[in-house]
Amino acid sequence: MAQPILHVTGLTMDFGGIRALNNIDLDVNEGEIVALIGPNGAGKTTFFNCVTGIYQPTKGEINVYNKHKGRQISLLGMKPNQVTQQGLARTFQNIRLFSQMTVLENVMIGRHCRTKSFIIGALLRDKRTLREEEEIIQKSHQILEKIGLTRYENEFAKNLPYGAQRRLEIARALATEPVLLLLDEPAAGMNPQETIELVSLIQEIAAEGQSILLIEHDMKLVMSLSERIFVMDYGKRIAEGTPEEIRHDPAVIKAYLGEEVDA
Amino acid sequence: MITFQELKRSFFISLWFVFLTFPIMVIRVDSIEKTVQWRWMNMLYVAVGAFILSLIFRYMMRRKEGQSADDDEETSTSDQHLIHRWLTVPRYRNIIYGVMLTLALVLPLVFSTYQTSIMTTALLYVVLGLGLNIVVGLAGLLDLGYVAFYAVGAYTYALLYHFFGMSFWIVLPLGGMLAAVFGILLGIPVLRLRGDYLAIVTLGFGEIIRLILENWGEFSQGPSGVSNIPRPSFFGIDMSLDTALIYIYYLMIAFVIFTIFIVNRLQNSRLGRAWVALREDEIACQAMGIDKMKTKLAAFSLGAFWAGIAGVIFAAKTTFISPRSFTFIESAIILSIVVLGGMGSIIGVIIGAMVLILLPEYLRFLSEYRMLAFGAILVCMMVFRPQGIIASVRRTYTYNKKETADGEGA
Structure with a gap:
């Protein structure tokens, strides 16, 4: 077992x-x-x-x-x-998105715990940091594609419709590779209608x-x-x-x- | 257009102003001849002035509300688009930067030493503003004691020179680093504090540093301050006062460019994103795996670092420092620069510093009314543009560009 x-x-x-x-x-x-x-x-x-x-x-x-x-x-x-x-990655009962950040950035924050670069990397922009940054953007983009939020990518999170905000929370949590x-x-x-879409989304995620x-x-x-x-x-x-x-x-x-x- | 109601309200407002300003504008006591002068004409001026200003103010408010009723988001972004489009298209951007740089470089050749000296001070505040912008604008930690780090930098140079004769160029990085250490020292106890509580503690911290400098005589020479601090050297060449000031001006330009470069990189990094996330929602930020402690301390120390650098330069520029240069009002000015310019926006902070430092200088012809005018400008600014002169929109643009690049690659 x-x-x-x-x-x-x-x-x-x-x-x-x-x-x-x-x-x-x-x-x-x-x-x-x-x-x-x-x-x-x-x-x-x-x-x-x-x-x-x-x-x-x-x-x-x-x-x-x-x-x-x-x-x-x-x-x-x-x-x-x-x-x-x-x-363990979670979502919140009362939505807690980073409202002044774009949708893509919200998901990118989720990648934070799987990446490493810090002050030195930010200043030098060495190859490793750039590669890491590239990887963060790619992965975040993929997750948004999966969740179906690509068209909102550059919107501020606070401007999203309610259902999309909920989905974004899930996307952000998934970005941490839980x-x-x-x-x-x-x-x-x-x-x-939104609930039906959510059920199929959760089923898709679970299917993986x-x-x-x-x-x-x-x-x-x-x-x-x-x-x-x-x-x-x-x-x-x-x-x-x-x-x-x-x-x-x-x-x-x-x-x-x-x-x-x-x- | 103007209804009777509005006229009536403006009338009462002007009455109110007449009442408020009566003691200072109308009565003048001549204490030598023991007579009282009644300046009734002043009352009329105040009444008419207040009446017209209140009508204008009301009209502006209505226009602003009309706009926000249309669509808050649209209008607030559309005028930013113009500025930011100019700054994001590389060709325009290079032209703008080129023009700005040439202007900055030519300035001391055209204007007097006095103007150059004011400009140097303004540039000093640009560095301070950009440093505080990391703490307040990006990480959202309201720091009212920022001037403490400025003092640490200034005294590092003053005292290291006084006791050990160390030169400007050696102390410059040391001052920055020592300020950063102080930033961490302040950061550790306030890790769990937020908002108002954090503001109070940082305010106290700023005062503590100032009081130590004022009262620990053997260490810092107390309230009389440290004098005879040498200006920065240039390969040991002796310079006249004028040349030295111009030299410091050019140094300052270099430092500002360096600061912008570094802050810009920090802002657009993984760490910069973590700061913004921390500002937006602390709990969600932690739940997404961001180490709150590390991120906050990084913000405090990197912010303090610039204040330390600016402090060293300040000490070298004025050649004399005393605790009185580092009162709370300095923190307040730096904070105003960040808020007025636009939190989190580099260009905004630069413009904010220019406005806030140069305006009082050039308002000198208004003599005793200059601070009044200055205050009125600040109030109007916050009423009509609460997001600051240039609000930060960096995110949409940079990521937009990267995204399309990705799209082509995929």
């Missing part, structure tokens, strides 16, 4: 007296699409923030499988940029073997995309399984619809 690329055990996060995450265990295997769902305030985004190093969890282990080293690497205590270096792509509500605020962990409220999207669903409520896991199992799980139904008072 291959190792899971993301292996989280006993993850707990306290904010003062509030336990936002309670003993979460979650694995994502290579090439898998896993959805993380739950009512508002269930702790889904907190989970993302812990995994990507924005929060330091109170307890628990977060490991990512490093292919080059052939073993699990603990992400605890790492800064967000180091986590990205290790191959082992696992974390999508935080990619379809939030999209119209039905990209592992994806996504948070989403749009159940149609979750059911059609994910191979496994992980349901949270009040910071706890309440169910895990295939879309079919989750659909009929009493605990999930209870969390979403509530209980009948007189039952």
